[in-house]
Amino acid sequence: MSAVFSSRSGQDHVASWYADSVPAQPLRAPLAGELDTDVCVLGAGYTGLSAALSLAERGFRVVVLEAQRVGWGASGRNGGQAIVGYGCEVDTLEALVGADDARHLFDFSREGMALLRHRLQRYQIDCDWRDGHASVPIRPRQERTLRAGMIELAERYDYPLQWWDRQQLREQLDSPRYSGAMFDAASGHLHPLAYAQGLARAAEQQGVVILEQSPVLQLIRGPRPQLRTAHGTVSADHVVIAGNALLQGIAPELEARIMPVGTYIGATPVLGAERARGLIHNDMAVADVSWALDYFRLSADHRLLFGGRASYSALPPPGLRGVMTRRMHQVFPQLADVAMEQVWGGYVDITRNRAPDWGRLTPNVYYAQGFSGHGVAATGLAGAVLAEAIAGQNERIDVFERIPHRRFPGGRLLRTPLLVAAMSWYKLRDVLW
Template sequence: MTTHAPAPYPPSWYAASVAPQPPQPPLDGDLDADVCILGAGYVGLSAALALAEAGYRVVVLEAERIGWGASGRNGGQVIFGWGCSEATLEAQLGREDARRMFDWSLESIRLIHERRERYGIDCDWRDGHCHVAIKPRQVRALHEWRDDLQAHYDYPLDWLDRDALQERLPSPRYLGGLYDGRSGHLHPLKYAFGLARAALERGVRICEGTRVTGIEHGARPVLKTALGNVRCDIAVLAGNALVKGVAPELDRRIMPVGTYIGATPPLGDLAQRLLPTDMAVADINWALDYFRLASDGRLLFGGRASYSNLEPPNLRWVMARRMHRVFPHLADVGFEHLWGGTIDISLNRAPHWGRIGQRNVYFAQGFSGHGVNVSGLAGTLIAEAVRGQSERLDVFEHIRHRDFPGGRAFRTPLLVAAMAWYKLRDALW
């Protein structure tokens, strides 16, 4: 059989700051399972863990290593809500189901805490997140959002005017911020490793270096690889933006987007002056900046999304310029680590979760920048549905999704053009 050596973890501060994990052996021949999951990221590992605890025989097929994709490279910010606005969900589902989805996003945060405590996952959790405004129109937008969340979702947030924000974020760039003490940040790769360890201890078989090349639909789906096939009662597709060709009907509903993060050297006492309360921060530009402190006092600074599947030119210089615009007193500080990865967005930025084939192939994609939080919920809801309790997953299937326009040949150029307009709007208005 043809073998595939998994790629090493891409260089990042995350990969450099954790102990190497023992590799899991690849698939070796054909297997039979109750559930077979494509992808050893947060969705796949959460589903595997919940199903194994319910007594299912679970196999996870991972093309590279555990947490190799977005689950191990992301910004680490755990934020309430979804990638789309509450208004988008209200327009499609009505306020009652939109409210249920909002509450489930809060449940997602609680799930992270429950799993950290139950499975002893040390992932450097810190409380606190702030959305910040750069321009007066964004101040108004944040006030309107706060009022709507308070009135219709019973979710109070703290408004920080410019002076109050300066005490927590002494940067000249921001006019105010909306603070949430229940959101926060974590070390994403440590969290992925912790979920995987818990799953393995409960009998889940994880096959690294095992790329799924196709799926055969039927009463018992078959996930095909070059190393063998896995026949199962239930299949789960949890590879998001990194899976292409296995389910073309899903590929058309998401767009892969590159995003980048830099890590400074440890900043010593200066770190506490940058973010005295250790909160995570994100602005509300379309092409946003987001940042937080690492456990060793580095600044982790993210942004500069790429919609063209190409790394932006002069990336290190561009990222440093963005950081210095937020923190001018870091003008002499650069990045010790700089890395990128791919997230998946849906056209309306709403989550795209459901079932295909004979309703026995489950999927979750379209996290649109909120995957650290709600991906664990996706795995939980899939596990619920496999066990016959599909009421919550059914709500997500009622969200209407459209293909990205332009087909394979033109959808990326069209999106690049659209994003150029939004970036111009951020700059001028």
Template sequence: MTLPPHTPSYYAASANPFPEHPPLQGEVTADVCVVGGGMTGCSAALHLAERGYKVVLIESQRIGWGASGRSGGQLIAGYATDMSNVEKHVAPEDAKTLWDMSVEAIDSVKEHVARHAIACDYRPGHIHVGVKPRHERELHDLAEEWQRYGYGGLQYLDRAAVRERVDSERYTCGLYDPAGGHIHPLNYTLGLAAAAEKAGAMLYETTPMVRWEKGDPAVVVTPQGRVTAKWVVMAGNAYLWETERKLGQTIMPVGTYILATEPLGENRAAKLIPQNEAVADILFVLNYFRRSADHRMLFGGKVSYSRIDPGNVAESMRRTMLHYFPQLSDVKVDFAWGGYVAITVNRLPDFGRLAPNVIYAQGFSGHGVGLTTLAGRLMAETVAGQAERFDLIGRLPTIPFPGGTLFRTPALVLAMAWRRLRDAL
């Protein structure tokens, strides 16, 4: 049986071999049914199977088909908003726990890569960069905030220092974090899935959830079968909300886009980012980039809040890349692709329950590589009766998007137009 391929991308073209898994047919029973085969779902399946639970994972497309197999692959500490925003909603000791969990998130990725020998081109180091004078103060503030939580190793970079790390005249400052890093996200997701299967999880691809039925046990209905399970883990993020409309109230799927240049050769690629860190600017509509293992530039950004893709993704992203790296004007673009990530209004993740035995995690807002891996661990803890950490994130406020699912897109487009204008000022 030949299943539909992943969306064409550099990641799909360089994916590790991974066996196809047929769709679910007939009725099966399990301790836990995981809905979604991205990083969140595969991490949950792995942690649950290692705890001895009988796990069935269903994926509507292919393992890693969504954002988990298309993203920038950047490992970043913290959340997609300042900790000062977190502190408004929880006690100081809980804010410290939440911060520590964000650090655990990036550490857990490294642990999985090492323990399961996942070949995903992991490289250490991350740099936030600024392009305007006001960004210098913002990066100093960010460093002070993280250091207040005991996060060490940060290094502020002035214009000269950031130029030594990133060969672009556009950047005025930077903040280097040695604990961050970057990975090949699709190969990491496939590695998690393989480890989950080895631990005993059963994986089914091209098996969307048609609906779920409340109860103890709950039932997940698919086109050709059904899963009866004591617990259901919803891990579809930007791709599940149309099936379960309650999940769509607090997240917005937004498009983001990446190009991969032709191979540059080791010397030329190394000159762009000499120490091979992942890099992201701190514009609200941010750009992010890194080197690939075969010496390409991977450059992403160009967020679409309208869910209308650029007419020519490759050319649109190439223009942005050349604004920062004009020395690549002679370089061809081999791959260009996009996909949806789920954002929340306040950029805090959205964890919760649809029923006592039906839990979900979504809305990672661009910090998904680490936080999705952590989410899977916390969901497994919850199934095992240790829900304190999952529920702590669940207590963070979830704010519905204005306008509901019908009118929120035009409202968000208008709001983002202001944000883009501010980025330009």
């Protein structure tokens, strides 16, 4: 698993079912020499590509610098679940910014989901989109919390969801583990790497220049900021920082507000259409609501894709394939004869409050980070919000900038051990309550 977390320049995608199931893409040229453009974007994941596409649709000249390949980080390795909302609940947003802005933020997230669906259709991005997402409780406390949240979303946010009791859930999900489900028909799931590659093609169709194998070494701030690599420099009127968990010294004040967290997913062998649909009849995505959560869905070729086992120490857990297989068997005992065929992972970035951290580092340097495991849909929104601000429309970015964010305690040396200790408490709470 060590290659999963490598950040050396020039690597192709890490080994995964995602990488194996899409056509190989020609390597784009790296940066060589001096370039001048309207906007330079650091990072060719969902955030950077979405920002580049939104800007190009508005007529801006855009250059994207990517240290590895398009979608090399979390955008090409994640669980593929596209969910309305953010990494925190609406009551957290209300506590941070008040009820009015919390409502604005939630409505923005719904627009982000609509934008995702629009782009899949407009640019003919084939990424195996499927409708439907279920949040499932294991313990009575979790069910009470889900039900209360569902009522709040319906009554105060005009966002109706469905509650399925155990019997209704078992008609769609053949697992004895869960007591019910909060079902969201507006959310869904997709093939992460195919989506990233589709966004890149769409951006290039609009004139965006994407340069791979071009790790940024330095951000030079000023009236016309620059991004420097070992082999060239891009000067621009505006810069967008979209490195998320992989910034590595480019903007220390941003890095201090996020924590890279290792997360993992695996794929079974092909189960066949009948056996796969016997597990999840309606082909929805599913996630439980524990701190150490499990999430799963079916692939287009009838595998079970099963994720979980986050590592807050940023080190891959020992015996990962066996651990993931045992967790899968807890959810689906009928797969006792099936083991994970592949397991992979990578970093996501979390904030202390799990709320999104988007805004302006300087008047001409913009950023979006802190998706906290909910970035598939929210990154498209982030790109649109940043593009609006660069074009002079600040209404939405101003709302996001009102969300307060604090550094992780402990600095570089101690912040990871402190987070490990805190997460151990939440995992214990999942077991005891």
